[in-house]
Amino acid sequence: MQEIPLPPHPQTLEEWLAHCERLHPVTIDMGLDRVQRVARRMDLRFDCPVITVAGTNGKGSTCAMLEAIYCEAGYRTGLYTSPHLVHFEERCRLSREAIAADQLLPAFAEVEVARRGQTGDDGQGEVSLTYFEFTTLAILRTLSRAGLDVVILEVGLGGRLDAVNIIDPDCAVITCIALDHMAILGPDREAIGYEKAGIMRTGRPVVVSDPAVPQSVLDRATEVGAELWRIGLDFHFAGDKQQWGWATHPSRGGRRYSGMAYPALRGANQLVNASGVLAAIEALRTRLPVTAQAVRNGLALVELPGRFQIVPGQPTLVLDVAHNPHSVAALAENLDAMGFHPTTHAVFGAMADKDLAAMLERVAPLIDRWYLTDLPTARAARAEDLRSALEAGPLGRGQVAGCYPDPLQALAAAVSAADPADRIVVFGSFFTVGGVLQDGIPRLAAKHLAA
Known part of the structure; x- marks a missing residue:
């Protein structure tokens, strides 16, 4: 041809x-x-x-x-x-x-x-x-x-x-x-x-x-x-x-x-x-x-990045593209099965058209500190909107640590605040997980995530 x-x-x-x-x-x-x-x-x-x-x-x-x-x-x-x-x-x-x-x-x-x-x-x-x-x-x-x-x-x-x-x-x-x-x-x-x-x-x-x-x-x-x-x-x-x-x-x-x-x-x-x-x-x-x-x-x-992907090291880093109520419920179940971590930090960004209340209802009791992020698409909810959704709903035992312009900065804040025995979970959208994988696991987290 x-x-x-x-x-x-x-x-x-x-x-x-x-x-x-x-x-x-x-x-x-x-x-x-x-x-x-x-x-x-x-x-x-x-x-x-x-x-x-x-x-x-x-x-x-x-x-x-x-x-x-x-x-x-x-x-x-x-x-x-x-x-x-x-x-x-x-x-x-x-x-x-x-x-x-x-x-x-x-x-x-x-x-x-x-x-x-x-x-x-x-x-x-x-x-x-x-x-x-x-x-x-x-x-x-x-x-x-x-x-x-x-x-x-x-x-x-x-x-x-x-x-x-x-x-x-x-x-x-x-x-x-x-x-x-x-x-x-x-x-x-x-x-x-x-x-x-x-x-x-x-x-x-x-x-x-x-x-x-x-x-x-x-x-x-x-x-x-x-x-x-x-x-x-x-x-x-x-x-x-x-x-x-x-x-x-x-x-x-x-x-x-x-x-x-x-x-x-x-x-x-x-x-x-x-x-x-x-x-x-x-x-x-x-x-x-x-x-x-x-x-x-x-x-x-088989390998597939971003599907309950656990990055070994201290603190433990979990990456999951869960972005609807059903997949977030599965994420929560998997987090439950991981064993004890003193504090769970969550980097979370999501699309505005998602059922945020249902997404957060199951996982919120597992999260101690939230790091909310904007995402690089017009479809995304603003970090401040996510804060409002959390504070109006099942915040559980957690607190909002801050709002950030992108996932990398949110992760940097979580890494800085986490102790070695803690865990950090990044979830809510492909954009959220992709945002922290731009250069592999970010260099800014390397010393904290060292095995």
Whole structure:
């Protein structure tokens, strides 16, 4: 295929991303018509199995475990996930490595040419794309030409109308469904579940790893004729403090894994995610065979920054992108299980459209001192607004230590105040965790976090 030359401008990834931000009048514009039109002009397609993962929480962990296991099985993997923590290139991974920025540039140029109607002209003129739609198309194009054996796609928002859903998956995975983005997806779990269920396809497997799955998801599976794999019925897990096991129902082949070490990703919720991962691998086994050793190795070696990530040292530093009531409740459960720390310091920043009261209700009793931070996006709540939410609600035993212009300064204040036996938890948003990972673990904290 003839290579499409880069236009004079943009010439760098940063310039392309700035260009994408200017194209569309709104940040989120749900619907597939525009993005499908450009994808058709690009003749976008995959020649290998595709797994699409939707859900409210657990998507990133599920994708990371799928990637790790398939890599350990010797397959060339491609992964698209969003948002990123620090660098945009994190969104596109080839065989567990983030792609280099310059490798994305040809695909951005191709999307721009197709968007303008200069290739695959359908007579419908120029198409306006959101930042997410444009960048999704660019990453999908990059993955489609990378000679991969399996592609894993994380849905950005919802499912039915998300740009990722222009690709027909060979297997769909739906993780936990909880209340988030309710202004867009609907007021309750049934409405949100319906949106997530939009990634199902007729005759193809859909793995549901939510133990309390909404009826709307089950109804949609029946309506489209998807092959439903449901946790607790088609597969299940059990574990003790040392190890865990997983098995499918005899009607699903009766495969069993026993005596497995816990996944490298921390947190009680990871066994639910890992169970869904193993079901998806089983559902695709005829096309992508995987050995038991690859499963064990993949789960032991999987890495995903910012998901109950514990940085060793004194004081202990915990990083978690928990940003809705359900994920914050899981964070609180995991903090409870860590053991005694004299004082818990929290660096907290969040989006303004979140249910702050519900987020804080469960975790506030565990926090002694709050360091509230502004975030570098117009969607974020101001630190002073977070202070008001805390003081109006369940402040628990804690006190607000201060408000700060960015997460790094908030962390610096927490580190200065913490004793070696204390712990610091950074949570509330990808922007909050990403803000303290700009240069790895910040140098300002190094002497306090020294092992």
